[in-house]
Amino acid sequence: MSLNQSGWRPEAPVGDSRGQGAQTATGNRALMLEERLIFEIGSSESCGVDLPAPDPAAPPARLGGLERAAPAGLPGLSEPEAVRHYTRLSRQNYAIDLGLFPLGSCTMKHNPRLNEKVARMPGFADVHPLAPQGAIQGALAVIHELGEWLKALTGMPGVAMSPKAGAHGELCGLLAIRAALDARDDPREVVLVPTSAHGTNPATAAFCGYRVEEIGATADGRVDMTALEARIGPDVAALMITNPNTCGLFERDIHRMAEAIHAAGGFLYCDGANFNAIVGRVRPGDLGVDAMHINLHKTFSTPHGGGGPGSGPVVFSEALAPFAPLPAVRLADGRFHLVEEETQADHGHGQSFGRLAAFHGQMGMFTRALAYILSHGADGLAQVSGDAVLNANYILRCLERELDAPFVASGPCMHEALFSDKGFAEGFSTLDLAKALIDEGFHPMTMYFPLVVHGAMLVEPTETESKAALDQFITALASLARRAREGDPALKSAPHFAPRRRLDETLAARKPRLVWSEE
Numbered sequence: 001m002s003l004n005q006s007g008w009r010p011e012a013p014v015g016d017s018r019g020q021g022a023q024t025a026t027g028n029r030a031l032m033l034e035e036r037l038i039f040e041i042g043s044s045e046s047c048g049v050d051l052p053a054p055d056p057a058a059p060p061a062r063l064g065g066l067e068r069a070a071p072a073g074l075p076g077l078s079e080p081e082a083v084r085h086y087t088r089l090s091r092q093n094y095a096i097d098l099g100l101f102p103l104g105s106c107t108m109k110h111n112p113r114l115n116e117k118v119a120r121m122p123g124f125a126d127v128h129p130l131a132p133q134g135a136i137q138g139a140l141a142v143i144h145e146l147g148e149w150l151k152a153l154t155g156m157p158g159v160a161m162s163p164k165a166g167a168h169g170e171l172c173g174l175l176a177i178r179a180a181l182d183a184r185d186d187p188r189e190v191v192l193v194p195t196s197a198h199g200t201n202p203a204t205a206a207f208c209g210y211r212v213e214e215i216g217a218t219a220d221g222r223v224d225m226t227a228l229e230a231r232i233g234p235d236v237a238a239l240m241i242t243n244p245n246t247c248g249l250f251e252r253d254i255h256r257m258a259e260a261i262h263a264a265g266g267f268l269y270c271d272g273a274n275f276n277a278i279v280g281r282v283r284p285g286d287l288g289v290d291a292m293h294i295n296l297h298k299t300f301s302t303p304h305g306g307g308g309p310g311s312g313p314v315v316f317s318e319a320l321a322p323f324a325p326l327p328a329v330r331l332a333d334g335r336f337h338l339v340e341e342e343t344q345a346d347h348g349h350g351q352s353f354g355r356l357a358a359f360h361g362q363m364g365m366f367t368r369a370l371a372y373i374l375s376h377g378a379d380g381l382a383q384v385s386g387d388a389v390l391n392a393n394y395i396l397r398c399l400e401r402e403l404d405a406p407f408v409a410s411g412p413c414m415h416e417a418l419f420s421d422k423g424f425a426e427g428f429s430t431l432d433l434a435k436a437l438i439d440e441g442f443h444p445m446t447m448y449f450p451l452v453v454h455g456a457m458l459v460e461p462t463e464t465e466s467k468a469a470l471d472q473f474i475t476a477l478a479s480l481a482r483r484a485r486e487g488d489p490a491l492k493s494a495p496h497f498a499p500r501r502r503l504d505e506t507l508a509a510r511k512p513r514l515v516w517s518e519e
Protein backbone atom coordinates (compact mmCIF):
# COMPACT_ATOMS: atom_id res chain seq x y z
CA MET A 1 0.00 0.00 0.00
CA SER A 2 1.28 3.42 -0.89
CA LEU A 3 2.16 5.92 1.84
CA ASN A 4 0.44 8.43 -0.27
CA GLN A 5 -3.23 9.18 0.36
CA SER A 6 -3.80 9.92 -3.28
CA GLY A 7 -2.82 6.43 -4.31
CA TRP A 8 0.09 6.90 -6.73
CA ARG A 9 1.56 3.48 -7.34
CA PRO A 10 4.95 3.38 -5.58
CA GLU A 11 6.35 1.07 -8.26
CA ALA A 12 6.19 3.90 -10.83
CA PRO A 13 8.42 5.05 -12.42
CA VAL A 14 10.04 1.76 -13.30
CA GLY A 15 13.68 1.56 -14.19
CA ASP A 16 14.46 1.04 -17.83
CA SER A 17 16.32 2.93 -20.47
CA ARG A 18 13.70 5.67 -20.80
CA GLY A 19 11.90 5.57 -17.48
CA GLN A 20 14.88 5.66 -15.12
CA GLY A 21 14.48 8.11 -12.29
CA ALA A 22 14.61 8.47 -8.55
CA GLN A 23 11.87 6.73 -6.61
CA THR A 24 9.89 8.90 -4.24
CA ALA A 25 8.77 7.79 -0.80
CA THR A 26 5.14 8.49 -1.70
CA GLY A 27 5.23 7.14 -5.20
CA ASN A 28 4.00 10.51 -6.49
CA ARG A 29 5.70 12.22 -9.36
CA ALA A 30 6.23 15.89 -8.60
CA LEU A 31 2.85 17.57 -8.28
CA MET A 32 1.13 15.04 -10.50
CA LEU A 33 -0.84 12.80 -8.19
CA GLU A 34 -2.68 9.70 -9.16
CA GLU A 35 -5.98 8.81 -7.67
CA ARG A 36 -7.40 5.56 -6.42
CA LEU A 37 -11.05 4.70 -6.83
CA ILE A 38 -13.41 6.57 -4.56
CA PHE A 39 -14.33 3.26 -2.93
CA GLU A 40 -10.70 2.75 -2.00
CA ILE A 41 -10.20 6.15 -0.40
CA GLY A 42 -13.60 6.73 1.20
CA SER A 43 -14.71 5.20 4.45
CA SER A 44 -18.14 4.63 5.89
CA GLU A 45 -17.17 6.70 8.97
CA SER A 46 -16.78 9.93 7.00
CA CYS A 47 -19.60 12.02 5.66
CA GLY A 48 -19.49 15.34 3.84
CA VAL A 49 -22.97 16.50 4.81
CA ASP A 50 -25.13 16.71 7.90
CA LEU A 51 -28.45 15.11 7.16
CA PRO A 52 -31.41 15.46 9.51
CA ALA A 53 -31.97 12.43 11.73
CA PRO A 54 -34.84 10.22 10.57
CA ASP A 55 -38.20 11.52 11.73
CA PRO A 56 -39.32 9.18 14.52
CA ALA A 57 -42.91 10.12 13.78
CA ALA A 58 -42.70 8.99 10.13
CA PRO A 59 -44.87 5.97 9.42
CA PRO A 60 -42.63 2.87 9.57
CA ALA A 61 -44.04 1.23 6.45
CA ARG A 62 -43.62 4.26 4.18
CA LEU A 63 -41.55 2.29 1.68
CA GLY A 64 -43.86 -0.70 1.66
CA GLY A 65 -41.32 -3.12 3.06
CA LEU A 66 -38.56 -1.98 0.64
CA GLU A 67 -36.51 -0.24 3.34
CA ARG A 68 -32.79 -0.89 3.06
CA ALA A 69 -31.80 -3.75 5.34
CA ALA A 70 -28.06 -3.03 5.31
CA PRO A 71 -25.94 0.08 4.71
CA ALA A 72 -25.71 1.10 1.04
CA GLY A 73 -21.94 0.65 1.03
CA LEU A 74 -21.31 4.10 -0.36
CA PRO A 75 -17.88 5.61 0.26
CA GLY A 76 -17.92 8.53 2.66
CA LEU A 77 -15.68 11.54 2.10
CA SER A 78 -15.48 14.94 3.70
CA GLU A 79 -16.06 17.88 1.38
CA PRO A 80 -12.34 18.69 0.93
CA GLU A 81 -11.60 15.03 0.26
CA ALA A 82 -14.37 14.87 -2.32
CA VAL A 83 -13.19 18.08 -3.99
CA ARG A 84 -9.61 16.80 -4.16
CA HIS A 85 -10.69 13.41 -5.48
CA TYR A 86 -12.50 14.87 -8.46
CA THR A 87 -9.92 17.60 -9.05
CA ARG A 88 -7.12 15.03 -9.17
CA LEU A 89 -9.13 12.92 -11.58
CA SER A 90 -9.82 15.92 -13.80
CA ARG A 91 -6.07 16.62 -14.03
CA GLN A 92 -5.54 13.18 -15.54
CA ASN A 93 -7.84 13.88 -18.43
CA TYR A 94 -6.39 14.99 -21.73
CA ALA A 95 -8.50 17.59 -23.48
CA ILE A 96 -8.46 19.91 -26.45
CA ASP A 97 -7.99 22.74 -23.94
CA LEU A 98 -4.65 21.17 -22.96
CA GLY A 99 -3.06 20.45 -26.30
CA LEU A 100 -3.25 19.15 -29.86
CA PHE A 101 -5.80 16.38 -30.31
CA PRO A 102 -4.88 14.96 -33.73
CA LEU A 103 -7.61 12.30 -33.93
CA GLY A 104 -8.36 11.91 -37.63
CA SER A 105 -12.05 11.86 -38.56
CA CYS A 106 -12.97 13.62 -35.32
CA THR A 107 -12.25 17.31 -36.05
CA MET A 108 -11.19 18.01 -32.48
CA LYS A 109 -10.89 21.76 -32.70
CA HIS A 110 -11.01 24.61 -30.24
CA ASN A 111 -14.48 25.42 -28.98
CA PRO A 112 -14.65 29.21 -28.72
CA ARG A 113 -15.71 30.42 -25.27
CA LEU A 114 -18.20 32.76 -26.90
CA ASN A 115 -20.25 29.69 -27.92
CA GLU A 116 -20.25 28.53 -24.31
CA LYS A 117 -21.38 31.90 -23.04
CA VAL A 118 -24.31 31.96 -25.44
CA ALA A 119 -25.31 28.36 -24.71
CA ARG A 120 -25.40 29.10 -20.99
CA MET A 121 -27.89 31.96 -21.31
CA PRO A 122 -30.83 30.82 -19.20
CA GLY A 123 -33.36 31.43 -21.99
CA PHE A 124 -31.58 28.72 -24.02
CA ALA A 125 -30.03 26.53 -21.32
CA ASP A 126 -33.24 26.17 -19.29
CA VAL A 127 -35.71 25.88 -22.15
CA HIS A 128 -38.15 23.02 -21.64
CA PRO A 129 -39.14 20.87 -24.63
CA LEU A 130 -42.80 21.00 -23.61
CA ALA A 131 -42.91 24.77 -23.03
CA PRO A 132 -45.69 26.54 -24.96
CA GLN A 133 -44.46 27.83 -28.30
CA GLY A 134 -45.39 31.40 -27.43
CA ALA A 135 -42.90 31.29 -24.53
CA ILE A 136 -39.93 29.93 -26.52
CA GLN A 137 -39.93 32.01 -29.69
CA GLY A 138 -36.24 32.82 -29.17
CA ALA A 139 -35.23 29.16 -28.98
CA LEU A 140 -37.32 28.32 -32.05
CA ALA A 141 -35.70 31.26 -33.86
CA VAL A 142 -32.27 29.74 -33.11
CA ILE A 143 -33.28 26.34 -34.48
CA HIS A 144 -34.78 27.97 -37.56
CA GLU A 145 -31.88 30.32 -38.26
CA LEU A 146 -29.31 27.56 -37.83
CA GLY A 147 -31.31 25.38 -40.22
CA GLU A 148 -31.35 28.23 -42.77
CA TRP A 149 -27.57 28.57 -42.48
CA LEU A 150 -27.08 24.85 -42.99
CA LYS A 151 -29.31 24.96 -46.07
CA ALA A 152 -27.41 27.96 -47.44
CA LEU A 153 -23.98 26.44 -46.78
CA THR A 154 -24.93 23.15 -48.43
CA GLY A 155 -27.20 24.47 -51.18
CA MET A 156 -29.95 22.04 -50.13
CA PRO A 157 -33.59 23.09 -49.71
CA GLY A 158 -34.65 20.85 -46.78
CA VAL A 159 -33.28 20.31 -43.29
CA ALA A 160 -34.04 18.11 -40.29
CA MET A 161 -32.61 19.34 -37.02
CA SER A 162 -33.55 16.57 -34.60
CA PRO A 163 -30.88 13.87 -35.29
CA LYS A 164 -28.62 13.60 -32.28
CA ALA A 165 -25.36 12.47 -33.85
CA GLY A 166 -23.71 11.80 -37.18
CA ALA A 167 -24.79 8.17 -37.32
CA HIS A 168 -28.29 9.19 -36.24
CA GLY A 169 -28.29 11.61 -39.16
CA GLU A 170 -27.33 8.77 -41.51
CA LEU A 171 -30.32 6.83 -40.21
CA CYS A 172 -32.50 9.87 -40.81
CA GLY A 173 -31.23 10.23 -44.39
CA LEU A 174 -31.74 6.58 -45.27
CA LEU A 175 -35.23 6.53 -43.71
CA ALA A 176 -36.14 9.52 -45.89
CA ILE A 177 -34.76 7.69 -48.93
CA ARG A 178 -36.81 4.63 -48.09
CA ALA A 179 -39.93 6.77 -47.59
CA ALA A 180 -39.36 8.38 -51.00
CA LEU A 181 -38.98 4.98 -52.68
CA ASP A 182 -42.03 3.61 -50.86
CA ALA A 183 -44.03 6.65 -51.99
CA ARG A 184 -43.42 5.69 -55.62
CA ASP A 185 -43.96 2.03 -54.84
CA ASP A 186 -40.40 1.17 -55.71
CA PRO A 187 -38.93 -0.83 -52.83
CA ARG A 188 -35.23 -1.53 -53.33
CA GLU A 189 -32.88 -3.78 -51.42
CA VAL A 190 -29.33 -2.60 -51.87
CA VAL A 191 -27.21 0.28 -50.62
CA LEU A 192 -23.77 0.60 -52.19
CA VAL A 193 -20.99 1.74 -49.87
CA PRO A 194 -17.44 2.32 -51.12
CA THR A 195 -14.55 1.08 -49.00
CA SER A 196 -13.44 4.69 -48.69
CA ALA A 197 -16.62 5.54 -46.73
CA HIS A 198 -16.81 5.88 -42.96
CA GLY A 199 -17.60 2.72 -40.98
CA THR A 200 -20.92 4.02 -39.73
CA ASN A 201 -22.22 4.17 -43.33
CA PRO A 202 -22.53 0.41 -43.96
CA ALA A 203 -23.64 -0.09 -40.37
CA THR A 204 -26.49 2.39 -40.84
CA ALA A 205 -27.56 0.87 -44.14
CA ALA A 206 -27.61 -2.61 -42.60
CA PHE A 207 -29.53 -1.26 -39.59
CA CYS A 208 -32.15 0.09 -42.01
CA GLY A 209 -32.56 -3.40 -43.45
CA TYR A 210 -30.67 -2.84 -46.69
CA ARG A 211 -28.20 -5.29 -48.13
CA VAL A 212 -24.85 -3.54 -48.16
CA GLU A 213 -22.59 -4.07 -51.14
CA GLU A 214 -19.06 -2.77 -51.08
CA ILE A 215 -17.44 -0.86 -53.93
CA GLY A 216 -13.65 -0.94 -53.97
CA ALA A 217 -11.18 1.89 -54.25
CA THR A 218 -8.57 2.58 -56.89
CA ALA A 219 -4.89 2.78 -56.06
CA ASP A 220 -5.22 6.53 -55.54
CA GLY A 221 -7.65 6.05 -52.62
CA ARG A 222 -10.87 7.08 -54.36
CA VAL A 223 -14.04 5.23 -55.41
CA ASP A 224 -13.50 2.79 -58.26
CA MET A 225 -15.86 4.35 -60.80
CA THR A 226 -15.71 1.41 -63.20
CA ALA A 227 -16.84 -0.97 -60.47
CA LEU A 228 -19.48 1.46 -59.28
CA GLU A 229 -21.02 2.12 -62.69
CA ALA A 230 -21.02 -1.59 -63.45
CA ARG A 231 -22.98 -2.32 -60.26
CA ILE A 232 -25.53 0.51 -60.14
CA GLY A 233 -28.95 -0.81 -61.20
CA PRO A 234 -32.69 -0.76 -60.48
CA ASP A 235 -32.28 -2.67 -57.18
CA VAL A 236 -30.01 0.01 -55.68
CA ALA A 237 -31.77 2.37 -53.28
CA ALA A 238 -28.76 4.57 -52.58
CA LEU A 239 -25.08 5.12 -52.93
CA MET A 240 -23.60 6.19 -49.60
CA ILE A 241 -20.30 7.98 -49.92
CA THR A 242 -18.14 9.92 -47.50
CA ASN A 243 -16.73 13.06 -49.04
CA PRO A 244 -13.99 14.02 -48.29
CA ASN A 245 -13.42 10.32 -47.81
CA THR A 246 -11.72 8.43 -45.01
CA CYS A 247 -8.40 8.50 -46.86
CA GLY A 248 -8.54 12.27 -46.49
CA LEU A 249 -9.22 12.76 -50.22
CA PHE A 250 -11.94 14.58 -52.11
CA GLU A 251 -14.03 12.26 -54.28
CA ARG A 252 -13.56 14.17 -57.51
CA ASP A 253 -15.98 12.00 -59.47
CA ILE A 254 -18.94 12.92 -57.32
CA HIS A 255 -20.84 14.53 -60.23
CA ARG A 256 -20.47 11.32 -62.21
CA MET A 257 -21.60 9.27 -59.22
CA ALA A 258 -24.69 11.45 -58.78
CA GLU A 259 -25.58 11.19 -62.45
CA ALA A 260 -25.19 7.41 -62.46
CA ILE A 261 -27.26 6.77 -59.34
CA HIS A 262 -29.97 9.24 -60.35
CA ALA A 263 -30.21 7.73 -63.82
CA ALA A 264 -30.91 4.39 -62.14
CA GLY A 265 -33.61 5.91 -59.90
CA GLY A 266 -31.58 5.79 -56.67
CA PHE A 267 -30.37 8.51 -54.32
CA LEU A 268 -26.97 9.86 -53.35
CA TYR A 269 -26.29 9.98 -49.62
CA CYS A 270 -23.18 11.87 -48.62
CA ASP A 271 -21.66 11.53 -45.18
CA GLY A 272 -20.91 15.17 -44.41
CA ALA A 273 -19.11 14.65 -41.13
CA ASN A 274 -15.95 15.85 -42.89
CA PHE A 275 -17.61 19.09 -43.96
CA ASN A 276 -14.87 21.04 -42.17
CA ALA A 277 -12.65 20.53 -45.21
CA ILE A 278 -15.04 22.16 -47.67
CA VAL A 279 -17.39 24.40 -45.70
CA GLY A 280 -17.85 27.80 -47.31
CA ARG A 281 -16.25 26.60 -50.58
CA VAL A 282 -18.33 23.76 -51.99
CA ARG A 283 -22.10 23.25 -51.71
CA PRO A 284 -22.95 19.53 -51.73
CA GLY A 285 -26.33 20.37 -53.26
CA ASP A 286 -24.46 21.57 -56.37
CA LEU A 287 -22.70 18.21 -56.54
CA GLY A 288 -25.94 16.23 -56.81
CA VAL A 289 -26.20 15.07 -53.18
CA ASP A 290 -29.72 14.13 -52.00
CA ALA A 291 -29.13 13.84 -48.27
CA MET A 292 -26.19 14.69 -46.04
CA HIS A 293 -25.70 14.85 -42.31
CA ILE A 294 -23.52 17.48 -40.73
CA ASN A 295 -21.80 16.83 -37.41
CA LEU A 296 -22.32 20.09 -35.54
CA HIS A 297 -19.97 18.63 -32.93
CA LYS A 298 -17.19 18.67 -35.49
CA THR A 299 -17.47 21.35 -38.16
CA PHE A 300 -19.41 23.83 -36.08
CA SER A 301 -17.22 23.65 -33.04
CA THR A 302 -19.39 22.25 -30.33
CA PRO A 303 -17.67 20.07 -27.74
CA HIS A 304 -17.57 16.34 -28.33
CA GLY A 305 -15.72 13.28 -27.24
CA GLY A 306 -16.05 11.76 -23.84
CA GLY A 307 -19.72 10.96 -24.40
CA GLY A 308 -20.98 14.51 -24.63
CA PRO A 309 -24.06 15.15 -26.71
CA GLY A 310 -23.65 15.39 -30.43
CA SER A 311 -25.92 16.80 -33.08
CA GLY A 312 -26.28 15.61 -36.66
CA PRO A 313 -28.77 17.72 -38.63
CA VAL A 314 -29.52 16.42 -42.14
CA VAL A 315 -29.98 18.50 -45.26
CA PHE A 316 -32.15 17.23 -48.12
CA SER A 317 -32.52 17.78 -51.85
CA GLU A 318 -35.83 18.85 -53.42
CA ALA A 319 -36.67 15.20 -54.05
CA LEU A 320 -36.22 14.13 -50.43
CA ALA A 321 -37.24 17.25 -48.47
CA PRO A 322 -40.95 16.27 -48.27
CA PHE A 323 -39.98 13.03 -46.49
CA ALA A 324 -37.87 14.68 -43.77
CA PRO A 325 -38.76 13.82 -40.18
CA LEU A 326 -40.74 15.94 -37.78
CA PRO A 327 -40.69 18.12 -35.79
CA ALA A 328 -39.76 21.04 -38.01
CA VAL A 329 -39.71 24.76 -37.26
CA ARG A 330 -41.65 26.93 -39.67
CA LEU A 331 -41.80 30.70 -39.87
CA ALA A 332 -45.23 32.10 -40.74
CA ASP A 333 -46.88 35.44 -40.00
CA GLY A 334 -43.79 36.65 -38.17
CA ARG A 335 -43.91 33.78 -35.64
CA PHE A 336 -42.10 30.47 -35.36
CA HIS A 337 -44.25 27.36 -35.28
CA LEU A 338 -43.27 23.84 -34.36
CA VAL A 339 -44.75 21.37 -36.81
CA GLU A 340 -45.21 18.20 -34.76
CA GLU A 341 -47.72 16.16 -36.77
CA GLU A 342 -47.93 15.17 -40.43
CA THR A 343 -51.58 16.13 -40.24
CA GLN A 344 -50.90 19.77 -39.29
CA ALA A 345 -52.34 21.71 -42.20
CA ASP A 346 -50.28 23.53 -44.80
CA HIS A 347 -46.74 22.88 -43.71
CA GLY A 348 -45.27 20.84 -46.56
CA HIS A 349 -44.40 17.80 -44.44
CA GLY A 350 -47.38 15.62 -45.27
CA GLN A 351 -45.10 12.81 -46.47
CA SER A 352 -42.71 12.93 -43.49
CA PHE A 353 -41.41 9.52 -42.49
CA GLY A 354 -42.30 10.36 -38.90
CA ARG A 355 -40.42 11.21 -35.78
CA LEU A 356 -36.82 10.34 -35.08
CA ALA A 357 -36.35 11.70 -31.58
CA ALA A 358 -38.60 12.53 -28.68
CA PHE A 359 -38.09 16.28 -28.95
CA HIS A 360 -36.54 18.90 -31.17
CA GLY A 361 -32.80 18.21 -31.02
CA GLN A 362 -29.84 19.38 -28.96
CA MET A 363 -30.56 22.98 -27.98
CA GLY A 364 -27.10 23.49 -26.46
CA MET A 365 -25.45 22.34 -29.67
CA PHE A 366 -27.72 24.56 -31.75
CA THR A 367 -26.89 27.71 -29.82
CA ARG A 368 -23.16 26.95 -29.88
CA ALA A 369 -23.18 26.17 -33.60
CA LEU A 370 -25.16 29.29 -34.49
CA ALA A 371 -22.88 31.46 -32.34
CA TYR A 372 -19.90 29.93 -34.17
CA ILE A 373 -21.42 30.49 -37.62
CA LEU A 374 -22.49 34.07 -36.91
CA SER A 375 -19.15 35.00 -35.38
CA HIS A 376 -17.27 33.64 -38.42
CA GLY A 377 -19.64 34.70 -41.20
CA ALA A 378 -19.56 33.08 -44.62
CA ASP A 379 -16.05 34.39 -45.39
CA GLY A 380 -14.76 33.24 -42.02
CA LEU A 381 -16.10 29.74 -42.62
CA ALA A 382 -14.32 29.59 -45.98
CA GLN A 383 -11.13 30.52 -44.15
CA VAL A 384 -11.81 27.73 -41.63
CA SER A 385 -11.79 25.08 -44.35
CA GLY A 386 -8.82 26.68 -46.09
CA ASP A 387 -6.74 26.70 -42.93
CA ALA A 388 -7.82 23.16 -41.94
CA VAL A 389 -6.67 21.85 -45.32
CA LEU A 390 -3.46 23.91 -45.22
CA ASN A 391 -2.55 22.57 -41.77
CA ALA A 392 -3.16 18.95 -42.80
CA ASN A 393 -1.05 19.37 -45.94
CA TYR A 394 1.72 21.01 -43.93
CA ILE A 395 1.87 17.91 -41.73
CA LEU A 396 1.68 15.59 -44.74
CA ARG A 397 4.51 17.31 -46.60
CA CYS A 398 6.74 17.72 -43.53
CA LEU A 399 6.44 14.03 -42.68
CA GLU A 400 6.26 12.36 -46.09
CA ARG A 401 9.96 11.45 -45.90
CA GLU A 402 9.71 10.16 -42.35
CA LEU A 403 6.51 8.13 -42.62
CA ASP A 404 4.95 6.26 -45.51
CA ALA A 405 2.13 8.42 -46.91
CA PRO A 406 0.21 6.03 -49.18
CA PHE A 407 -1.81 8.62 -51.12
CA VAL A 408 0.67 11.45 -51.25
CA ALA A 409 0.75 11.17 -55.04
CA SER A 410 -3.05 11.52 -55.26
CA GLY A 411 -2.85 15.29 -54.85
CA PRO A 412 -3.24 17.47 -51.79
CA CYS A 413 -5.07 15.87 -48.90
CA MET A 414 -8.12 17.53 -47.45
CA HIS A 415 -8.36 18.16 -43.70
CA GLU A 416 -6.51 15.01 -42.59
CA ALA A 417 -3.17 13.42 -43.45
CA LEU A 418 -2.88 9.66 -43.75
CA PHE A 419 0.26 7.64 -42.97
CA SER A 420 1.04 3.95 -42.65
CA ASP A 421 3.48 1.71 -40.76
CA LYS A 422 5.28 0.66 -43.95
CA GLY A 423 9.02 0.81 -43.36
CA PHE A 424 8.94 0.21 -39.61
CA ALA A 425 11.44 -2.34 -38.32
CA GLU A 426 10.21 -5.93 -38.08
CA GLY A 427 7.82 -6.30 -35.13
CA PHE A 428 7.14 -2.55 -34.75
CA SER A 429 3.66 -1.24 -35.28
CA THR A 430 1.47 1.81 -35.38
CA LEU A 431 0.44 1.05 -31.79
CA ASP A 432 4.05 1.41 -30.60
CA LEU A 433 4.35 4.80 -32.22
CA ALA A 434 1.00 5.96 -30.88
CA LYS A 435 1.88 4.93 -27.33
CA ALA A 436 5.22 6.71 -27.56
CA LEU A 437 3.40 9.84 -28.72
CA ILE A 438 1.78 9.94 -25.26
CA ASP A 439 5.27 10.20 -23.75
CA GLU A 440 5.91 13.16 -26.05
CA GLY A 441 2.84 14.91 -24.60
CA PHE A 442 0.39 14.37 -27.46
CA HIS A 443 -2.86 12.50 -27.66
CA PRO A 444 -2.35 9.75 -30.27
CA MET A 445 -3.78 10.11 -33.74
CA THR A 446 -6.53 7.79 -35.02
CA MET A 447 -4.99 4.35 -35.50
CA TYR A 448 -5.77 1.46 -37.85
CA PHE A 449 -8.43 3.51 -39.62
CA PRO A 450 -9.23 3.65 -42.48
CA LEU A 451 -9.13 -0.13 -42.80
CA VAL A 452 -7.97 0.05 -46.41
CA VAL A 453 -4.49 1.12 -45.27
CA HIS A 454 -2.27 -1.25 -43.27
CA GLY A 455 -1.27 0.22 -39.92
CA ALA A 456 -3.06 3.46 -40.76
CA MET A 457 -2.41 6.68 -38.86
CA LEU A 458 -4.95 9.38 -39.59
CA VAL A 459 -3.92 12.84 -38.40
CA GLU A 460 -6.35 15.74 -38.37
CA PRO A 461 -4.80 18.91 -36.95
CA THR A 462 -7.78 21.22 -37.68
CA GLU A 463 -7.47 24.91 -38.39
CA THR A 464 -7.20 25.99 -34.76
CA GLU A 465 -3.60 24.83 -34.28
CA SER A 466 -0.78 27.34 -34.64
CA LYS A 467 2.28 26.66 -36.78
CA ALA A 468 4.33 26.38 -33.58
CA ALA A 469 2.05 23.63 -32.27
CA LEU A 470 2.17 21.80 -35.61
CA ASP A 471 5.97 22.04 -35.70
CA GLN A 472 6.26 20.56 -32.23
CA PHE A 473 3.96 17.70 -33.21
CA ILE A 474 5.88 17.11 -36.46
CA THR A 475 9.20 17.03 -34.56
CA ALA A 476 7.79 14.45 -32.13
CA LEU A 477 6.30 12.28 -34.87
CA ALA A 478 9.43 12.46 -37.04
CA SER A 479 11.59 11.37 -34.10
CA LEU A 480 9.26 8.47 -33.27
CA ALA A 481 9.08 7.42 -36.94
CA ARG A 482 12.89 7.24 -37.02
CA ARG A 483 12.94 5.16 -33.85
CA ALA A 484 10.30 2.82 -35.29
CA ARG A 485 12.32 2.41 -38.49
CA GLU A 486 15.48 1.72 -36.51
CA GLY A 487 13.66 -0.67 -34.16
CA ASP A 488 14.35 1.11 -30.86
CA PRO A 489 13.23 -1.48 -28.27
CA ALA A 490 12.11 1.25 -25.84
CA LEU A 491 9.23 2.00 -28.23
CA LYS A 492 7.78 -1.44 -27.62
CA SER A 493 7.05 -0.68 -23.97
CA ALA A 494 5.96 2.95 -24.30
CA PRO A 495 4.46 4.91 -22.69
CA HIS A 496 7.12 5.26 -20.01
CA PHE A 497 6.18 8.59 -18.49
CA ALA A 498 2.40 8.21 -18.28
CA PRO A 499 0.63 7.30 -15.04
CA ARG A 500 0.08 3.83 -16.51
CA ARG A 501 2.37 1.80 -18.71
CA ARG A 502 1.03 -0.13 -21.68
CA LEU A 503 -2.29 -1.70 -20.85
CA ASP A 504 -3.81 -4.87 -22.20
CA GLU A 505 -6.27 -3.19 -24.54
CA THR A 506 -7.79 -6.43 -25.76
CA LEU A 507 -8.65 -7.47 -22.22
CA ALA A 508 -10.00 -4.00 -21.47
CA ALA A 509 -12.19 -4.10 -24.58
CA ARG A 510 -13.35 -7.71 -24.27
CA LYS A 511 -13.72 -8.02 -20.51
CA PRO A 512 -14.19 -4.51 -19.18
CA ARG A 513 -14.61 -4.24 -15.43
CA LEU A 514 -17.01 -1.40 -15.11
CA VAL A 515 -18.38 -2.10 -11.65
CA TRP A 516 -16.20 -1.91 -8.57
CA SER A 517 -16.15 -4.94 -6.34
CA GLU A 518 -14.22 -5.70 -3.19
CA GLU A 519 -11.83 -8.49 -4.04
Ligand SMILES: Cc1ncc(COP(=O)(O)O)c(C=O)c1O
Binds near residue numbers: 310
Ligand atom coordinates in the same frame (compact mmCIF):
# COMPACT_ATOMS: atom_id res chain seq x y z
C1 LIG B 1 -16.85 10.57 -41.43
C2 LIG B 1 -17.75 10.27 -40.25
N1 LIG B 1 -19.00 9.86 -40.45
C3 LIG B 1 -19.84 9.59 -39.44
C4 LIG B 1 -19.43 9.73 -38.13
C5 LIG B 1 -20.38 9.39 -37.03
O1 LIG B 1 -20.70 10.51 -36.26
P1 LIG B 1 -21.18 10.33 -34.76
O2 LIG B 1 -20.01 9.82 -33.99
O3 LIG B 1 -21.61 11.69 -34.31
O4 LIG B 1 -22.32 9.35 -34.77
C6 LIG B 1 -18.13 10.16 -37.85
C7 LIG B 1 -17.66 10.32 -36.47
O5 LIG B 1 -16.71 10.94 -36.17
C8 LIG B 1 -17.27 10.43 -38.94
O6 LIG B 1 -16.00 10.84 -38.74
